[in-house]
Amino acid sequence: MNILEKITRQKADFSKSEKKVAEVILANPQVAIHSSIATLAKMSNVSEPTVNRFCRRLDTKGYPDFKLHLAQSLANGTPYVNRHVDEYDGPSEYTNKIFESTMASLEVARQSVDVATVNRVVDLLTQAKKISFFGMGASSSVAHDALNKFFRFNVPVVYFEDTLMQRMSCMNCTEEDVVVLISHTGRTKSLVEIAQIARANDAVVVGITSGDSPLAKECNYVLSLAVPEDTDLYMPMASRIAQLTLIDVLATGFTLRRGTKFRENLKRVKDTLRGSRFTKTDN
Amino acid sequence: MNILEKITRQKADFSKSEKKVAEVILANPQVAIHSSIATLAKMSNVSEPTVNRFCRRLDTKGYPDFKLHLAQSLANGTPYVNRHVDEYDGPSEYTNKIFESTMASLEVARQSVDVATVNRVVDLLTQAKKISFFGMGASSSVAHDALNKFFRFNVPVVYFEDTLMQRMSCMNCTEEDVVVLISHTGRTKSLVEIAQIARANDAVVVGITSGDSPLAKECNYVLSLAVPEDTDLYMPMASRIAQLTLIDVLATGFTLRRGTKFRENLKRVKDTLRGSRFTKTDN
Protein backbone atom coordinates (compact mmCIF):
# COMPACT_ATOMS: atom_id res chain seq x y z
CA MET A 1 0.00 0.00 0.00
CA ASN A 2 2.55 2.56 1.08
CA ILE A 3 4.22 3.69 -2.10
CA LEU A 4 7.37 4.97 -0.46
CA GLU A 5 8.08 1.50 0.90
CA LYS A 6 7.32 0.06 -2.47
CA ILE A 7 9.91 2.33 -4.07
CA THR A 8 12.60 1.30 -1.62
CA ARG A 9 11.76 -2.34 -2.07
CA GLN A 10 11.70 -2.28 -5.86
CA LYS A 11 14.69 0.00 -6.14
CA ALA A 12 16.95 -2.84 -7.25
CA ASP A 13 14.75 -3.58 -10.24
CA PHE A 14 14.85 -0.03 -11.52
CA SER A 15 16.98 1.11 -14.40
CA LYS A 16 19.76 3.64 -13.95
CA SER A 17 17.64 6.65 -14.79
CA GLU A 18 14.71 5.38 -12.84
CA LYS A 19 16.93 5.04 -9.79
CA LYS A 20 17.78 8.71 -10.08
CA VAL A 21 14.10 9.52 -9.96
CA ALA A 22 13.63 7.24 -6.96
CA GLU A 23 16.48 8.96 -5.12
CA VAL A 24 15.04 12.38 -5.66
CA ILE A 25 11.58 11.33 -4.53
CA LEU A 26 12.76 9.48 -1.46
CA ALA A 27 15.03 12.36 -0.53
CA ASN A 28 12.23 14.86 -0.53
CA PRO A 29 8.78 13.44 -1.12
CA GLN A 30 7.07 16.56 0.15
CA VAL A 31 8.58 18.52 -2.71
CA ALA A 32 7.77 15.80 -5.20
CA ILE A 33 4.04 15.90 -4.66
CA HIS A 34 3.99 19.59 -5.47
CA SER A 35 6.08 19.34 -8.61
CA SER A 36 5.05 18.79 -12.19
CA ILE A 37 6.50 15.95 -14.17
CA ALA A 38 8.77 18.44 -15.94
CA THR A 39 10.35 19.87 -12.81
CA LEU A 40 10.75 16.45 -11.27
CA ALA A 41 12.44 15.28 -14.47
CA LYS A 42 14.80 18.22 -14.32
CA MET A 43 15.57 17.58 -10.65
CA SER A 44 16.43 14.01 -11.44
CA ASN A 45 18.36 14.88 -14.61
CA VAL A 46 16.22 12.62 -16.71
CA SER A 47 13.56 13.12 -19.34
CA GLU A 48 9.86 13.40 -18.70
CA PRO A 49 8.94 10.05 -20.22
CA THR A 50 11.41 8.37 -17.89
CA VAL A 51 9.56 9.75 -14.92
CA ASN A 52 6.35 8.55 -16.50
CA ARG A 53 7.74 5.06 -16.99
CA PHE A 54 8.95 5.11 -13.42
CA CYS A 55 5.39 5.74 -12.30
CA ARG A 56 4.00 2.95 -14.42
CA ARG A 57 6.52 0.53 -13.01
CA LEU A 58 4.96 1.15 -9.63
CA ASP A 59 1.57 0.08 -10.93
CA THR A 60 0.13 3.54 -11.15
CA LYS A 61 -1.77 4.91 -14.10
CA GLY A 62 0.69 7.69 -14.68
CA TYR A 63 2.32 10.64 -13.03
CA PRO A 64 -0.79 12.30 -11.53
CA ASP A 65 -1.97 8.98 -10.18
CA PHE A 66 1.46 8.36 -8.71
CA LYS A 67 1.37 11.71 -6.96
CA LEU A 68 -1.96 10.77 -5.44
CA HIS A 69 -0.55 7.56 -4.04
CA LEU A 70 2.50 9.39 -2.78
CA ALA A 71 0.37 12.04 -1.10
CA GLN A 72 -1.60 9.35 0.66
CA SER A 73 1.51 7.68 1.90
CA LEU A 74 2.82 10.95 3.22
CA ALA A 75 -0.40 11.58 5.12
CA ASN A 76 1.24 9.55 7.89
CA GLY A 77 -0.07 6.22 6.67
CA THR A 78 -2.13 5.03 9.56
CA PRO A 79 -2.41 7.82 12.05
CA TYR A 80 -4.95 6.32 14.40
CA VAL A 81 -2.99 3.51 15.86
CA ASN A 82 -2.64 2.77 19.49
CA ARG A 83 0.80 4.17 19.97
CA HIS A 84 1.82 3.94 23.57
CA VAL A 85 3.15 6.82 25.53
CA ASP A 86 6.63 6.27 26.80
CA GLU A 87 8.71 7.82 29.47
CA TYR A 88 10.60 10.17 27.22
CA ASP A 89 7.70 11.66 25.31
CA GLY A 90 7.42 15.43 25.29
CA PRO A 91 4.10 17.29 25.58
CA SER A 92 3.41 17.30 21.88
CA GLU A 93 4.13 13.58 21.57
CA TYR A 94 1.94 12.41 24.39
CA THR A 95 -0.85 14.82 23.47
CA ASN A 96 -1.02 13.45 19.96
CA LYS A 97 -0.61 9.86 21.05
CA ILE A 98 -3.48 10.10 23.49
CA PHE A 99 -5.83 11.76 21.03
CA GLU A 100 -4.91 9.27 18.34
CA SER A 101 -5.27 6.18 20.45
CA THR A 102 -8.58 7.47 21.77
CA MET A 103 -9.78 7.75 18.19
CA ALA A 104 -8.42 4.31 17.44
CA SER A 105 -10.37 2.90 20.37
CA LEU A 106 -13.53 4.60 19.20
CA GLU A 107 -13.10 3.05 15.79
CA VAL A 108 -12.72 -0.39 17.37
CA ALA A 109 -15.74 0.26 19.55
CA ARG A 110 -17.82 1.41 16.60
CA GLN A 111 -17.15 -1.81 14.76
CA SER A 112 -18.02 -3.95 17.74
CA VAL A 113 -21.33 -2.41 18.71
CA ASP A 114 -24.27 -4.69 18.14
CA VAL A 115 -26.82 -2.46 16.49
CA ALA A 116 -29.71 -4.83 17.11
CA THR A 117 -29.10 -4.69 20.86
CA VAL A 118 -28.77 -0.92 20.71
CA ASN A 119 -32.15 -0.78 19.05
CA ARG A 120 -33.71 -3.11 21.61
CA VAL A 121 -32.26 -1.15 24.52
CA VAL A 122 -33.52 2.13 23.07
CA ASP A 123 -36.90 0.48 22.87
CA LEU A 124 -36.78 -0.47 26.52
CA LEU A 125 -35.56 2.94 27.61
CA THR A 126 -38.40 4.75 25.89
CA GLN A 127 -40.92 2.55 27.64
CA ALA A 128 -39.28 2.60 31.06
CA LYS A 129 -41.02 4.15 34.06
CA LYS A 130 -37.68 4.78 35.70
CA ILE A 131 -34.15 4.61 34.37
CA SER A 132 -31.12 4.09 36.62
CA PHE A 133 -27.49 4.57 35.70
CA PHE A 134 -24.87 3.09 37.99
CA GLY A 135 -21.14 2.68 37.72
CA MET A 136 -18.23 2.48 40.11
CA GLY A 137 -14.90 4.23 40.04
CA ALA A 138 -13.99 5.51 36.63
CA SER A 139 -17.34 4.44 35.25
CA SER A 140 -19.26 6.50 37.76
CA SER A 141 -18.58 9.66 35.79
CA VAL A 142 -20.01 7.94 32.74
CA ALA A 143 -23.18 7.16 34.67
CA HIS A 144 -23.15 10.75 35.86
CA ASP A 145 -23.00 11.92 32.30
CA ALA A 146 -25.87 9.65 31.34
CA LEU A 147 -27.90 11.23 34.11
CA ASN A 148 -27.24 14.67 32.68
CA LYS A 149 -28.28 13.60 29.23
CA PHE A 150 -31.44 11.74 30.11
CA PHE A 151 -32.49 14.27 32.70
CA ARG A 152 -33.06 16.71 29.87
CA PHE A 153 -35.54 14.32 28.35
CA ASN A 154 -37.84 14.81 31.29
CA VAL A 155 -37.93 11.15 32.26
CA PRO A 156 -37.45 9.81 35.79
CA VAL A 157 -33.76 9.05 35.84
CA VAL A 158 -31.66 8.02 38.80
CA TYR A 159 -27.95 8.04 39.54
CA PHE A 160 -26.04 7.30 42.74
CA GLU A 161 -22.38 7.06 43.45
CA ASP A 162 -22.88 5.34 46.74
CA THR A 163 -23.22 1.53 46.65
CA LEU A 164 -25.76 1.43 49.43
CA MET A 165 -27.96 3.98 47.72
CA GLN A 166 -27.67 1.99 44.52
CA ARG A 167 -28.77 -1.18 46.33
CA MET A 168 -31.70 0.51 47.97
CA SER A 169 -32.76 2.04 44.71
CA CYS A 170 -32.70 -1.36 43.01
CA MET A 171 -34.71 -2.97 45.76
CA ASN A 172 -37.58 -0.68 44.87
CA CYS A 173 -37.49 -1.61 41.21
CA THR A 174 -40.43 -2.97 39.27
CA GLU A 175 -40.64 -4.76 35.93
CA GLU A 176 -41.18 -1.40 34.27
CA ASP A 177 -37.80 -0.09 35.32
CA VAL A 178 -34.52 -0.25 33.44
CA VAL A 179 -31.20 -0.38 35.24
CA VAL A 180 -28.10 0.43 33.19
CA LEU A 181 -24.86 -0.76 34.73
CA ILE A 182 -21.56 0.51 33.47
CA SER A 183 -18.28 -1.26 34.07
CA HIS A 184 -15.37 -1.76 31.73
CA THR A 185 -14.11 -5.01 33.18
CA GLY A 186 -17.45 -6.26 34.44
CA ARG A 187 -15.71 -7.66 37.49
CA THR A 188 -16.59 -5.08 40.10
CA LYS A 189 -18.19 -7.15 42.84
CA SER A 190 -20.61 -4.58 44.15
CA LEU A 191 -21.95 -3.88 40.69
CA VAL A 192 -22.55 -7.56 40.02
CA GLU A 193 -24.55 -7.69 43.21
CA ILE A 194 -26.56 -4.68 42.11
CA ALA A 195 -27.40 -6.52 38.93
CA GLN A 196 -28.64 -9.50 40.93
CA ILE A 197 -30.76 -7.36 43.20
CA ALA A 198 -32.27 -5.49 40.27
CA ARG A 199 -33.16 -8.69 38.45
CA ALA A 200 -34.60 -10.21 41.62
CA ASN A 201 -36.99 -7.25 41.57
CA ASP A 202 -37.92 -7.85 37.92
CA ALA A 203 -36.15 -4.80 36.53
CA VAL A 204 -34.59 -5.00 33.08
CA VAL A 205 -30.84 -4.93 33.52
CA VAL A 206 -28.65 -3.55 30.75
CA GLY A 207 -24.90 -3.87 31.01
CA ILE A 208 -22.42 -1.65 29.23
CA THR A 209 -19.51 -3.92 29.89
CA SER A 210 -17.22 -6.61 28.57
CA GLY A 211 -18.95 -9.51 26.84
CA ASP A 212 -17.66 -12.41 28.88
CA SER A 213 -17.67 -11.01 32.37
CA PRO A 214 -19.47 -11.92 35.60
CA LEU A 215 -21.55 -8.76 35.24
CA ALA A 216 -22.56 -9.63 31.69
CA LYS A 217 -23.92 -12.96 32.92
CA GLU A 218 -26.32 -11.18 35.25
CA CYS A 219 -27.69 -8.80 32.63
CA ASN A 220 -30.73 -9.14 30.40
CA TYR A 221 -28.99 -7.20 27.68
CA VAL A 222 -25.32 -6.58 27.18
CA LEU A 223 -23.85 -3.77 25.13
CA SER A 224 -20.25 -4.84 24.87
CA LEU A 225 -17.50 -2.64 23.54
CA ALA A 226 -14.40 -4.42 22.31
CA VAL A 227 -12.05 -1.79 23.67
CA PRO A 228 -8.86 -3.40 24.92
CA GLU A 229 -8.03 -3.06 28.59
CA ASP A 230 -5.40 -0.52 29.43
CA THR A 231 -2.32 -2.59 29.92
CA ASP A 232 -0.07 0.40 29.81
CA LEU A 233 0.55 2.40 32.93
CA TYR A 234 0.54 5.75 31.18
CA MET A 235 -2.43 5.09 29.03
CA PRO A 236 -5.78 6.55 29.92
CA MET A 237 -8.84 4.38 30.00
CA ALA A 238 -10.17 4.83 26.51
CA SER A 239 -13.07 2.60 27.47
CA ARG A 240 -14.77 5.49 29.25
CA ILE A 241 -14.79 7.51 26.10
CA ALA A 242 -16.33 4.63 24.19
CA GLN A 243 -18.91 4.16 26.92
CA LEU A 244 -19.79 7.84 26.80
CA THR A 245 -20.19 7.71 23.06
CA LEU A 246 -22.47 4.72 23.45
CA ILE A 247 -24.53 6.72 25.93
CA ASP A 248 -24.75 9.40 23.26
CA VAL A 249 -25.98 6.80 20.81
CA LEU A 250 -28.65 5.60 23.23
CA ALA A 251 -29.75 9.14 23.96
CA THR A 252 -29.99 9.93 20.26
CA GLY A 253 -31.96 6.78 19.59
CA PHE A 254 -34.19 7.75 22.48
CA THR A 255 -34.85 11.19 21.03
CA LEU A 256 -35.58 9.85 17.59
CA ARG A 257 -37.95 7.22 18.92
CA ARG A 258 -39.90 9.68 20.99
CA GLY A 259 -40.98 11.64 17.95
CA THR A 260 -41.67 15.25 17.14
CA LYS A 261 -43.63 16.47 20.13
CA PHE A 262 -40.91 15.22 22.40
CA ARG A 263 -38.23 16.99 20.44
CA GLU A 264 -40.05 20.29 20.79
CA ASN A 265 -39.95 19.76 24.51
CA LEU A 266 -36.22 19.13 24.35
CA LYS A 267 -35.73 22.37 22.48
CA ARG A 268 -37.54 24.19 25.28
CA VAL A 269 -35.11 22.77 27.83
CA LYS A 270 -32.20 24.00 25.74
CA ASP A 271 -33.75 27.46 25.51
CA THR A 272 -34.29 27.60 29.26
CA LEU A 273 -30.55 27.23 29.80
CA ARG A 274 -29.98 30.51 28.02
CA GLY A 275 -31.05 32.44 31.09
CA SER A 276 -28.09 31.19 33.09
CA ARG A 277 -25.67 32.21 30.41
CA PHE A 278 -23.97 35.26 29.06
CA THR A 279 -25.18 36.01 25.58
CA LYS A 280 -22.77 36.06 22.70
CA THR A 281 -22.84 39.84 22.53
CA ASP A 282 -22.06 40.75 26.11
CA ASN A 283 -18.64 39.23 26.41
CA MET B 1 -5.97 20.04 7.82
CA ASN B 2 -8.64 17.54 6.88
CA ILE B 3 -10.18 18.97 3.77
CA LEU B 4 -13.40 16.96 4.01
CA GLU B 5 -14.03 18.44 7.41
CA LYS B 6 -13.22 21.86 5.99
CA ILE B 7 -15.76 21.42 3.23
CA THR B 8 -18.54 20.49 5.64
CA ARG B 9 -17.71 23.40 7.87
CA GLN B 10 -17.50 26.01 5.11
CA LYS B 11 -20.48 24.63 3.23
CA ALA B 12 -22.70 27.47 4.38
CA ASP B 13 -20.38 30.04 2.81
CA PHE B 14 -20.42 28.35 -0.58
CA SER B 15 -22.48 29.59 -3.48
CA LYS B 16 -25.27 27.51 -4.97
CA SER B 17 -23.12 25.87 -7.63
CA GLU B 18 -20.22 25.40 -5.26
CA LYS B 19 -22.52 23.54 -2.92
CA LYS B 20 -23.36 21.13 -5.73
CA VAL B 21 -19.67 20.40 -6.10
CA ALA B 22 -19.33 19.95 -2.35
CA GLU B 23 -22.21 17.48 -2.32
CA VAL B 24 -20.71 15.37 -5.05
CA ILE B 25 -17.31 15.29 -3.41
CA LEU B 26 -18.63 14.48 0.06
CA ALA B 27 -20.90 11.80 -1.34
CA ASN B 28 -18.08 9.98 -2.98
CA PRO B 29 -14.62 11.38 -2.30
CA GLN B 30 -12.93 8.22 -3.53
CA VAL B 31 -14.31 8.84 -7.00
CA ALA B 32 -13.44 12.51 -6.87
CA ILE B 33 -9.70 11.99 -6.47
CA HIS B 34 -9.62 9.91 -9.62
CA SER B 35 -11.62 12.30 -11.74
CA SER B 36 -10.45 15.16 -13.90
CA ILE B 37 -11.85 18.62 -13.40
CA ALA B 38 -14.04 18.08 -16.47
CA THR B 39 -15.72 14.91 -15.25
CA LEU B 40 -16.20 16.30 -11.79
CA ALA B 41 -17.79 19.39 -13.30
CA LYS B 42 -20.14 17.21 -15.30
CA MET B 43 -21.03 15.12 -12.25
CA SER B 44 -21.91 18.26 -10.35
CA ASN B 45 -23.73 19.89 -13.26
CA VAL B 46 -21.55 22.95 -13.15
CA SER B 47 -18.82 24.37 -15.34
CA GLU B 48 -15.14 23.66 -14.95
CA PRO B 49 -14.21 27.13 -13.70
CA THR B 50 -16.75 26.73 -10.93
CA VAL B 51 -14.95 23.64 -9.72
CA ASN B 52 -11.74 25.57 -9.94
CA ARG B 53 -13.16 28.44 -7.91
CA PHE B 54 -14.44 25.91 -5.40
CA CYS B 55 -10.91 24.62 -4.95
CA ARG B 56 -9.49 28.11 -4.49
CA ARG B 57 -12.11 28.89 -1.87
CA LEU B 58 -10.65 26.05 0.17
CA ASP B 59 -7.24 27.68 0.05
CA THR B 60 -5.74 25.30 -2.45
CA LYS B 61 -3.71 26.35 -5.47
CA GLY B 62 -6.14 24.80 -7.91
CA TYR B 63 -7.77 21.54 -8.82
CA PRO B 64 -4.70 19.28 -8.79
CA ASP B 65 -3.59 20.72 -5.48
CA PHE B 66 -7.07 20.18 -4.11
CA LYS B 67 -7.00 16.56 -5.19
CA LEU B 68 -3.74 16.14 -3.32
CA HIS B 69 -5.25 17.48 -0.14
CA LEU B 70 -8.32 15.34 -0.62
CA ALA B 71 -6.19 12.25 -1.16
CA GLN B 72 -4.32 12.98 2.04
CA SER B 73 -7.53 13.35 3.98
CA LEU B 74 -8.82 10.07 2.65
CA ALA B 75 -5.58 8.35 3.50
CA ASN B 76 -6.20 8.97 7.18
CA GLY B 77 -7.94 5.65 7.51
CA THR B 78 -11.55 6.63 7.23
CA PRO B 79 -13.01 9.94 6.30
CA TYR B 80 -14.57 10.95 9.57
CA VAL B 81 -16.88 13.74 8.70
CA ASN B 82 -19.42 15.34 10.93
CA ARG B 83 -22.46 13.85 9.29
CA HIS B 84 -25.61 14.92 11.06
CA VAL B 85 -28.22 12.53 12.30
CA ASP B 86 -31.59 13.07 10.72
CA GLU B 87 -35.09 12.11 11.62
CA TYR B 88 -35.26 9.06 9.42
CA ASP B 89 -32.01 7.39 10.43
CA GLY B 90 -32.22 3.83 11.64
CA PRO B 91 -30.14 2.44 14.52
CA SER B 92 -27.20 1.49 12.39
CA GLU B 93 -27.11 4.89 10.70
CA TYR B 94 -27.23 6.99 13.82
CA THR B 95 -24.82 4.73 15.67
CA ASN B 96 -22.21 5.08 12.98
CA LYS B 97 -22.83 8.76 12.49
CA ILE B 98 -22.35 9.49 16.16
CA PHE B 99 -19.18 7.47 16.46
CA GLU B 100 -17.79 9.02 13.31
CA SER B 101 -18.58 12.58 14.19
CA THR B 102 -17.18 12.06 17.65
CA MET B 103 -13.94 10.93 16.07
CA ALA B 104 -14.05 13.87 13.70
CA SER B 105 -14.44 16.25 16.63
CA LEU B 106 -11.52 14.64 18.41
CA GLU B 107 -9.39 15.15 15.35
CA VAL B 108 -10.35 18.81 15.22
CA ALA B 109 -9.66 19.12 18.91
CA ARG B 110 -6.29 17.44 18.58
CA GLN B 111 -5.19 19.94 16.00
CA SER B 112 -6.35 22.90 18.01
CA VAL B 113 -4.71 22.07 21.32
CA ASP B 114 -1.94 24.43 22.24
CA VAL B 115 0.82 22.12 23.40
CA ALA B 116 2.78 24.87 25.08
CA THR B 117 -0.17 25.68 27.32
CA VAL B 118 -0.70 22.00 28.06
CA ASN B 119 2.89 21.78 29.16
CA ARG B 120 2.59 24.87 31.32
CA VAL B 121 -0.61 23.62 32.94
CA VAL B 122 0.93 20.23 33.67
CA ASP B 123 3.74 22.12 35.31
CA LEU B 124 1.33 24.00 37.51
CA LEU B 125 -0.65 20.91 38.40
CA THR B 126 2.40 19.00 39.57
CA GLN B 127 3.33 21.87 41.86
CA ALA B 128 -0.14 22.55 43.19
CA LYS B 129 -0.99 22.07 46.84
CA LYS B 130 -4.63 21.53 45.93
CA ILE B 131 -6.35 20.95 42.62
CA SER B 132 -10.03 21.72 42.06
CA PHE B 133 -12.16 20.63 39.13
CA PHE B 134 -15.46 22.40 38.58
CA GLY B 135 -18.00 22.32 35.82
CA MET B 136 -21.72 22.87 35.51
CA GLY B 137 -24.35 20.80 33.73
CA ALA B 138 -22.89 18.56 31.07
CA SER B 139 -19.38 19.56 32.04
CA SER B 140 -19.84 18.47 35.64
CA SER B 141 -19.35 14.83 34.67
CA VAL B 142 -16.09 15.81 33.02
CA ALA B 143 -14.96 17.42 36.26
CA HIS B 144 -16.13 14.30 38.05
CA ASP B 145 -13.99 12.20 35.78
CA ALA B 146 -11.00 14.42 36.41
CA LEU B 147 -11.50 13.87 40.12
CA ASN B 148 -11.40 10.12 39.62
CA LYS B 149 -8.23 10.33 37.60
CA PHE B 150 -6.27 12.69 39.80
CA PHE B 151 -7.48 11.09 42.98
CA ARG B 152 -5.42 8.04 42.07
CA PHE B 153 -2.34 10.20 42.02
CA ASN B 154 -2.63 10.78 45.73
CA VAL B 155 -2.83 14.54 45.46
CA PRO B 156 -5.38 16.70 47.24
CA VAL B 157 -8.07 17.05 44.61
CA VAL B 158 -11.48 18.63 45.00
CA TYR B 159 -14.71 18.40 43.05
CA PHE B 160 -18.16 19.80 43.80
CA GLU B 161 -21.32 19.81 41.82
CA ASP B 162 -22.95 22.42 44.00
CA THR B 163 -22.23 26.06 43.12
CA LEU B 164 -22.18 27.18 46.71
CA MET B 165 -19.70 24.51 47.67
CA GLN B 166 -17.58 25.51 44.70
CA ARG B 167 -17.65 29.14 45.83
CA MET B 168 -16.73 28.29 49.38
CA SER B 169 -13.94 26.06 48.23
CA CYS B 170 -12.53 28.82 46.07
CA MET B 171 -12.67 31.33 48.90
CA ASN B 172 -10.19 29.21 50.78
CA CYS B 173 -7.73 29.11 47.95
CA THR B 174 -4.14 30.22 48.14
CA GLU B 175 -1.59 31.05 45.48
CA GLU B 176 -0.44 27.44 45.57
CA ASP B 177 -3.79 26.10 44.43
CA VAL B 178 -4.94 25.40 40.90
CA VAL B 179 -8.59 25.64 39.91
CA VAL B 180 -9.60 24.00 36.66
CA LEU B 181 -12.90 25.20 35.27
CA ILE B 182 -14.65 23.28 32.53
CA SER B 183 -17.30 24.79 30.28
CA HIS B 184 -17.82 24.35 26.60
CA THR B 185 -19.38 27.69 25.89
CA GLY B 186 -17.60 29.59 28.65
CA ARG B 187 -20.76 31.58 29.23
CA THR B 188 -22.12 29.91 32.33
CA LYS B 189 -22.54 32.81 34.74
CA SER B 190 -21.88 30.97 37.97
CA LEU B 191 -18.67 29.49 36.65
CA VAL B 192 -17.38 32.89 35.57
CA GLU B 193 -18.01 34.09 39.10
CA ILE B 194 -16.11 31.10 40.47
CA ALA B 195 -13.18 32.12 38.30
CA GLN B 196 -13.30 35.64 39.71
CA ILE B 197 -13.43 34.40 43.28
CA ALA B 198 -10.58 31.98 42.74
CA ARG B 199 -8.39 34.67 41.21
CA ALA B 200 -9.26 37.11 43.95
CA ASN B 201 -7.76 34.54 46.30
CA ASP B 202 -4.59 34.24 44.21
CA ALA B 203 -5.30 30.76 42.89
CA VAL B 204 -4.16 29.85 39.41
CA VAL B 205 -7.24 29.51 37.24
CA VAL B 206 -7.16 27.21 34.23
CA GLY B 207 -10.09 27.18 31.84
CA ILE B 208 -10.98 24.30 29.56
CA THR B 209 -13.32 26.35 27.47
CA SER B 210 -13.87 28.32 24.30
CA GLY B 211 -11.13 30.80 23.45
CA ASP B 212 -13.14 33.99 23.22
CA SER B 213 -15.58 33.58 26.07
CA PRO B 214 -16.28 35.53 29.26
CA LEU B 215 -14.84 32.64 31.23
CA ALA B 216 -11.64 32.61 29.21
CA LYS B 217 -11.10 36.27 30.06
CA GLU B 218 -11.07 35.48 33.76
CA CYS B 219 -8.58 32.63 33.48
CA ASN B 220 -4.81 32.68 33.85
CA TYR B 221 -4.49 29.88 31.33
CA VAL B 222 -6.96 28.77 28.72
CA LEU B 223 -6.96 25.39 27.06
CA SER B 224 -9.34 25.95 24.21
CA LEU B 225 -10.72 23.19 22.03
CA ALA B 226 -12.01 24.23 18.63
CA VAL B 227 -14.93 21.83 18.71
CA PRO B 228 -17.93 23.42 17.06
CA GLU B 229 -21.03 23.98 19.14
CA ASP B 230 -23.79 21.51 18.66
CA THR B 231 -26.20 23.33 16.45
CA ASP B 232 -28.10 20.19 15.66
CA LEU B 233 -30.83 19.02 17.97
CA TYR B 234 -30.01 15.35 17.65
CA MET B 235 -26.32 15.72 17.94
CA PRO B 236 -24.58 14.89 21.18
CA MET B 237 -22.13 17.29 22.70
CA ALA B 238 -18.88 16.07 21.29
CA SER B 239 -17.15 18.77 23.28
CA ARG B 240 -17.40 16.67 26.44
CA ILE B 241 -15.50 13.87 24.81
CA ALA B 242 -12.78 16.26 23.72
CA GLN B 243 -12.64 17.73 27.20
CA LEU B 244 -12.29 14.29 28.71
CA THR B 245 -9.49 13.45 26.35
CA LEU B 246 -7.77 16.65 27.30
CA ILE B 247 -8.09 15.62 30.95
CA ASP B 248 -6.42 12.36 29.97
CA VAL B 249 -3.62 14.33 28.38
CA LEU B 250 -3.13 16.42 31.50
CA ALA B 251 -3.18 13.33 33.70
CA THR B 252 -0.62 11.62 31.50
CA GLY B 253 1.60 14.68 31.47
CA PHE B 254 1.24 14.80 35.22
CA THR B 255 2.35 11.18 35.60
CA LEU B 256 5.31 11.61 33.32
CA ARG B 257 6.44 14.75 35.09
CA ARG B 258 6.27 13.19 38.50
CA GLY B 259 8.88 10.62 37.64
CA THR B 260 9.56 7.03 38.53
CA LYS B 261 8.90 6.91 42.26
CA PHE B 262 5.52 8.39 41.68
CA ARG B 263 4.65 5.87 39.02
CA GLU B 264 5.41 3.01 41.38
CA ASN B 265 2.92 4.50 43.76
CA LEU B 266 0.34 4.65 41.01
CA LYS B 267 0.85 0.99 40.26
CA ARG B 268 0.14 0.23 43.93
CA VAL B 269 -3.21 1.99 43.70
CA LYS B 270 -4.12 -0.05 40.66
CA ASP B 271 -3.19 -3.26 42.47
CA THR B 272 -5.29 -2.32 45.47
CA LEU B 273 -8.36 -2.20 43.25
CA ARG B 274 -7.99 -5.90 42.51
CA GLY B 275 -9.42 -6.77 45.90
CA SER B 276 -12.80 -5.38 44.98
CA ARG B 277 -12.94 -7.32 41.76
CA PHE B 278 -13.59 -10.81 40.54
CA THR B 279 -10.44 -12.25 39.10
CA LYS B 280 -10.32 -13.34 35.52
CA THR B 281 -10.48 -16.99 36.51
CA ASP B 282 -13.50 -17.00 38.75
CA ASN B 283 -16.16 -15.97 36.30
Add this chain to the structure above:
DNA sequence: AAAATAAACGTAGTATAATTACAGTTTAAT
Protein backbone atom coordinates in the same frame (compact mmCIF):
# COMPACT_ATOMS: atom_id res chain seq x y z
C1' DA C 1 -40.67 49.24 -7.75
C1' DA C 2 -37.03 50.34 -10.83
C1' DA C 3 -32.33 51.13 -11.56
C1' DA C 4 -27.75 50.32 -10.34
C1' DT C 5 -24.37 47.41 -8.62
C1' DA C 6 -22.32 43.37 -7.38
C1' DA C 7 -21.92 38.56 -7.35
C1' DA C 8 -22.21 34.18 -9.66
C1' DC C 9 -21.72 31.36 -13.57
C1' DG C 10 -20.54 29.63 -18.03
C1' DT C 11 -18.28 29.87 -22.86
C1' DA C 12 -14.41 30.07 -25.40
C1' DG C 13 -9.76 30.62 -25.81
C1' DT C 14 -5.02 29.85 -23.89
C1' DA C 15 -1.50 27.82 -21.36
C1' DT C 16 0.39 24.02 -19.11
C1' DA C 17 1.11 19.45 -18.21
C1' DA C 18 1.20 14.59 -19.32
C1' DT C 19 1.46 10.97 -22.58
C1' DT C 20 2.62 8.62 -26.97
C1' DA C 21 5.34 7.47 -30.88
C1' DC C 22 9.51 7.05 -32.57
C1' DA C 23 14.41 7.12 -33.10
C1' DG C 24 19.01 7.07 -31.22
C1' DT C 25 21.95 4.97 -27.72
C1' DT C 26 23.60 1.87 -24.59
C1' DT C 27 24.09 -2.78 -22.74
C1' DA C 28 24.31 -7.69 -22.85
C1' DA C 29 24.49 -12.03 -25.12
C1' DT C 30 25.74 -14.93 -28.67
Add this chain to the structure above:
DNA sequence: ATTAAACTGTAATTATACTACGTTTATTTT
Protein backbone atom coordinates in the same frame (compact mmCIF):
# COMPACT_ATOMS: atom_id res chain seq x y z
C1' DA D 1 32.06 -8.35 -33.34
C1' DT D 2 27.33 -8.51 -34.30
C1' DT D 3 22.75 -8.52 -33.07
C1' DA D 4 18.97 -8.10 -30.16
C1' DA D 5 17.02 -6.25 -26.29
C1' DA D 6 16.39 -2.80 -23.16
C1' DC D 7 16.95 2.03 -22.07
C1' DT D 8 16.58 6.86 -22.84
C1' DG D 9 15.57 11.18 -24.98
C1' DT D 10 13.23 14.37 -28.64
C1' DA D 11 9.31 15.89 -30.66
C1' DA D 12 4.53 15.63 -31.52
C1' DT D 13 0.01 14.76 -29.65
C1' DT D 14 -3.44 14.75 -26.48
C1' DA D 15 -5.44 15.70 -22.23
C1' DT D 16 -6.05 18.78 -18.55
C1' DA D 17 -6.38 22.89 -16.10
C1' DC D 18 -6.64 27.86 -16.07
C1' DT D 19 -7.81 32.79 -17.58
C1' DA D 20 -10.39 36.43 -19.66
C1' DC D 21 -14.53 38.04 -20.66
C1' DG D 22 -19.43 38.35 -21.30
C1' DT D 23 -24.02 36.97 -19.73
C1' DT D 24 -27.14 36.00 -16.23
C1' DT D 25 -28.85 36.28 -11.62
C1' DA D 26 -29.22 38.21 -7.17
C1' DT D 27 -28.80 42.25 -4.10
C1' DT D 28 -28.79 46.79 -2.85
C1' DT D 29 -30.02 51.55 -3.34
C1' DT D 30 -32.90 55.31 -4.59
